[in-house]
Amino acid sequence: MERLGLIGAGGMAATVLDALAAALPAPLEHLAILTRPGGEARAEALLRAHPVARDATVHTALDPFLATGPAVVAECAGHAAVRAHGAAVLRSGRDLVVISVGALADPALHTALEDAAQAGGAQLILPAGAVGGLDALGAARLSGLEAVTYVGRKPPAAWRGTAAEEMADLATLREATVFFTGTAREAAQRFPQNANVAAAVALAGLGFEQTAVQLVADPTVTRNEHEVAVRSACADFTIRLAGHPSPANPKTSLSAGYSVARTLLNRVARVVI
Ligand SMILES: NC(=O)C1=CN([C@@H]2O[C@H](COP(=O)(O)OP(=O)(O)OC[C@H]3O[C@@H](n4cnc5c(N)ncnc54)[C@H](O)[C@@H]3O)[C@@H](O)[C@H]2O)C=CC1
Numbered sequence: 001m002e003r004l005g006l007i008g009a010g011g012m013a014a015t016v017l018d019a020l021a022a023a024l025p026a027p028l029e030h031l032a033i034l035t036r037p038g039g040e041a042r043a044e045a046l047l048r049a050h051p052v053a054r055d056a057t058v059h060t061a062l063d064p065f066l067a068t069g070p071a072v073v074a075e076c077a078g079h080a081a082v083r084a085h086g087a088a089v090l091r092s093g094r095d096l097v098v099i100s101v102g103a104l105a106d107p108a109l110h111t112a113l114e115d116a117a118q119a120g121g122a123q124l125i126l127p128a129g130a131v132g133g134l135d136a137l138g139a140a141r142l143s144g145l146e147a148v149t150y151v152g153r154k155p156p157a158a159w160r161g162t163a164a165e166e167m168a169d170l171a172t173l174r175e176a177t178v179f180f181t182g183t184a185r186e187a188a189q190r191f192p193q194n195a196n197v198a199a200a201v202a203l204a205g206l207g208f209e210q211t212a213v214q215l216v217a218d219p220t221v222t223r224n225e226h227e228v229a230v231r232s233a234c235a236d237f238t239i240r241l242a243g244h245p246s247p248a249n250p251k252t253s254l255s256a257g258y259s260v261a262r263t264l265l266n267r268v269a270r271v272v273i
């Protein structure tokens with residue numbers, strides 16, 4: 001992975017670059033960051049704070065970004081960025097790591113990305129993100145899945161600025177409140193910054209319609225908690241993670257950025273686990 005493209009310059013991008021700086025055996029040849037117009041200064045500051053590459057550039061348009069020749073592009077920017085750039089990156093032949101997995105809850109975008117990957121001979125790679133256990137879930141799927149549920153529990157502050165504000169009075173909550181019960185597809189579409197994990201669980205397991213999701217605002221927790229419960233023909237298991245929120249964005253768990261970094265590092269590792 002000598003040349004990397006990163007879409008987004010927020011909290012998660014910082015975690016990814018932190019982890020790469022610590023774990024890469026040698027600096028990247030080139031790092032290109034694609035951000036929104038107006039985000040250049042933030043991206044430049046990110047590069048100064050995380051010197052992981054011999055050379056680095058910031059872009060606000062896709063073509064010059066791709067012209068830097070990244071071997072792989074990692075998206076850490078949100079659903080809109082996947083919609084705007086995902087298919088073009090894949091069609092250009094670059095593998096694309098997408099952390100905003102919930103964008104694939106839109107069937108048309110999901111199909112467009114698969115078609116673009118096919119046309120470009122590239123892979124669309126979906127990391128586990130803030131959750132864990134997708135290896136066991138994917139393996140259990142091969143044996144036959146019976147039920148998969150996901151519960152996402154976060155402090156009220158993590159749900160501010162989302163549709164949860166219309167479903168619960170976040171400012172006055174005194175106890176855990178389930179404000180959403182539904183499918184992984186509805187969850188991912190209604191909570192684009194908070195339920196990407198539901199989409200990842202769905203795609204690794206029973207799909208968007210059959211994966212049951214609950215979302216909870218809980219004033220008694222300080223972490224972003226994720227619980228996945230699986231019943232299958234080969235194993236039953238429950239996995240629960242209590243993620244430290246990113247200092248830059250309480251909606252995002254730090255583990256999500258580390259998951260992207262692990263995915264990138266595995267591309268250059270001789271032993272992959
Ligand atoms: N799969 C998972 O477990 C998780 C996925 N996520 C996803 O990761 C995304 C990023 O999270 P954070 O870094 O915490 O958010 P953030 O809000 O701190 O940073 C987002 C960055 O992306 C940039 N951006 C936004 N739209 C863009 C576009 N169209 N093109 C280029 N750049 C664009 C922004 O300017 C900003 O630099 C979230 O929006 C969410 O979709 C977040 C947490 C967990």
Ligand SMILES: O=C([O-])CC(=O)C(=O)O
Binds near residue numbers: 256
């Ligand atoms: O980072 C997290 O805790 C999970 C999250 O926001 C998401 O799934 O979109």
